[in-house]
Amino acid sequence: MRYDKMSAFIVMDIVREAGKYPNAIHFEIGQPDLPPSPRVKAALQSAVEDxxxxxxxxxxxxxxxxxxxxxxxxxxxxxxxxxxxxxxxxxxxxxxxxxxxxxxxxxxxxxxxxxxxxxxxxxxxxxxxxxxxxxxxxxxxxxxxxxxxxxxxxxxxxxxxxxxxxxxxxxxxxxxxxxxxxxxxxxxxxxxxxxxxxxxxxxxxxxxxxxxxxxxxxxxxxxxxxxxxxxxxxxxxxxxxxxxxxxxxxxxxxxxxxxxxxxxLEAFDHAYLAQIQNTFRERRDYLYNELKQLFTIEFKPQGAFYLWADVSHYTDDSYRFAKEMLAEIQVATTPGIDFGTNGTKHYLRFAYTREIAHMREGVERLKGWLKSKK
CATH class of the missing domain: 3.40.640.10 (Type I PLP-dependent aspartate aminotransferase-like (Major domain))
Known part of the structure; x- marks a missing residue:
């Protein structure tokens, strides 16, 4: 096995660094903040009891x-x-x-x-x-x-x-x-x-x-x-x-x-899953409409819960840009270089995995911070 060729997953370093700030806004991590269906919890409890x-x-x-x-x-x-x-x-x-x-x-x-x-x-x-x-x-x-x-x-x-x-x-x-x-x-x-x-x-x-x-x-x-x-x-x-x-x-x-x-066994709760889908659709629509005013967003995401934002108007090094953003305004994002070398240093990934009120605070911080970058 060639461990020497493996690269670090930069987003996990960002997550660790963001954890130092109690007021951090999280756009970095790709996991839902919503719980599974209540039926899943009941099934887990039953499995433990059995x-x-x-x-x-x-x-x-x-x-x-x-x-x-x-x-x-x-x-x-x-x-x-x-x-x-x-x-x-x-x-x-x-x-x-x-x-x-x-x-x-x-x-x-x-x-x-x-x-x-x-x-x-x-x-x-x-x-x-x-x-x-x-x-x-x-x-x-x-x-x-x-x-x-x-x-x-x-x-x-x-x-x-x-x-x-x-x-x-x-x-x-x-x-x-x-x-x-x-x-x-x-x-x-x-x-x-x-x-x-x-x-x-x-x-x-x-x-x-x-x-x-x-x-x-x-x-x-x-x-x-x-x-x-x-x-x-x-x-x-x-x-x-x-x-x-x-x-x-x-x-x-x-x-x-x-x-x-x-x-x-109880995860296929289709009524509940429809609510999950609608919640992420609403979050996508909010963040897309806000970030397209700040960065170049090449298309509206069709699925998952990520926005791929071209930040080359502000920097040619999105990794450094992400670190400055986190240190100065406590907004955490994932640098594009985590995902390859094909122009990725010009991109940040924003995850819309938190509620809109949380994202809104991050957007407001971004707006003020980016004005200082022009």
């Missing part, structure tokens, strides 16, 4: 895997066999399984730049080479088939995220289908991070499984279901990879957290 502290099978509770399959039938009108679903310790465990199933030492994993920083770090841990493909506002940060065709290097697996962190864009159904068809034709494994599905605000996001039954699809309970500390994700693997995936899971983590699995 002493549900033993391991589950490595694939996870069958009843929960059935509920996930029902979620796909209801949401995307596709049928998945429960044995294809593996429950994992967060989505981190799911990424390790996906990479182990699709890549060998020295193989190339196609990733977009910008993208979530742990992807490349997991790749380095697995002795896999991350191969970055630049995306920008011209394609609404979507990778295209034309870009894949232009790659001289042989990519063994491609990973995209939709909705994406840090940009909040969604891959159109047409583009997602085209990418999957290209990958199937060229024997490239397709890995789709769909963790922010559910947190979409204008139209339903498509899943890669609608176009590719052999796609590796990753999701979890930390964002839409508001259970980040439960550390529970899932991966859907091709039918012929189920046993291999199970063996990998047995050796990496034995099983996902048992109490979290019992709590998640």
């Amino acid at each position: 002493n549900r502290f033993s391991y589950t099978e490595s694939l996870g509770l069958y009843a929960l895997r059935e509920k996930i399959c029902q979620y796909y039938r209801t949401t995307y009108q596709i049928d998945i066999a429960p044995e294809r679903v593996l429950l994992t310790p967060g989505t981190s465990g799911a990424f390790l399984i996906a990479y182990a199933l699709t890549l060998a030492d020295g193989d190339k994993l196609g990733l977009t730049d910008p993208s979530y920083p742990c992807y490349k770090n997991f790749a380095h841990m697995m002795e896999v080479e991350p191969h970055f493909i630049a995306v920008d506002k011209s394609s609404c940060y979507q990778l295209t088939v034309a870009q894949l065709q232009a790659q001289a290097e042989k990519i063994r697996a491609l990973q995209i995220s939709s909705p994406a962190n840090p940009t909040g864009n969604i891959y159109s159904a047409e583009n997602l289908q085209a990418l999957n068809e290209y990958c199937r034709q060229h024997e490239i494994a397709f890995i789709s991070d769909e963790l922010y599905h559910g947190l979409v605000y204008e139209e339903q996001a498509a899943t890669a499984l609608q176009f590719n039954p052999d796609a590796y699809v990753i999701n979890g309970f930390s964002k839409y279901f508001c259970m980040p500390g439960a550390r529970l994700g899932w991966i859907i693997v091709p039918q012929h990879k189920v046993r291999e995936a199970e063996i990998i899971a047995q050796n990496i983590f034995i099983c996902a957290p048992t109490l979290s699995q019992y709590g998640a």
Whole structure:
């Protein structure tokens, strides 16, 4: 494992520094401040009272895997066999399984730049080479088939995220289908991070499984279901990879957290989840309308809970800019360089994961502070 190639997750340093200020405004951290459904809490309490502290099978509770399959039938009108679903310790465990199933030492994993920083770090841990493909506002940060065709290097697996962190864009159904068809034709494994599905605000996001039954699809309970500390994700693997995936899971983590699995049995509370979606839509609309007056916001986020703000009018070093902002007005954001090298030093990521009153205070501080920068 090549730990020496792994980079620090800068946002966690920002979180630690922001913790020194009791009056800090938090735009930095990508976790919901809302609780899960009350039904989840009741299920957790019941599991504790029933002493549900033993391991589950490595694939996870069958009843929960059935509920996930029902979620796909209801949401995307596709049928998945429960044995294809593996429950994992967060989505981190799911990424390790996906990479182990699709890549060998020295193989190339196609990733977009910008993208979530742990992807490349997991790749380095697995002795896999991350191969970055630049995306920008011209394609609404979507990778295209034309870009894949232009790659001289042989990519063994491609990973995209939709909705994406840090940009909040969604891959159109047409583009997602085209990418999957290209990958199937060229024997490239397709890995789709769909963790922010559910947190979409204008139209339903498509899943890669609608176009590719052999796609590796990753999701979890930390964002839409508001259970980040439960550390529970899932991966859907091709039918012929189920046993291999199970063996990998047995050796990496034995099983996902048992109490979290019992709590998640009640997570598919659709009336409650609709409220969660509406709350984040309102927060997005507020912050987008405010920040577009201060920075260049290239498009209104379609999903997740992030705004990708171009701050190059004020600085050519958003990391230094973020540190000054935190020290001088106690407003915490995530520097763009956390997410790659493709022009990212000109960007900050703002998370709208706090209530509007909290964000409003941050916006007012920003307005006064930015006037001094002109």
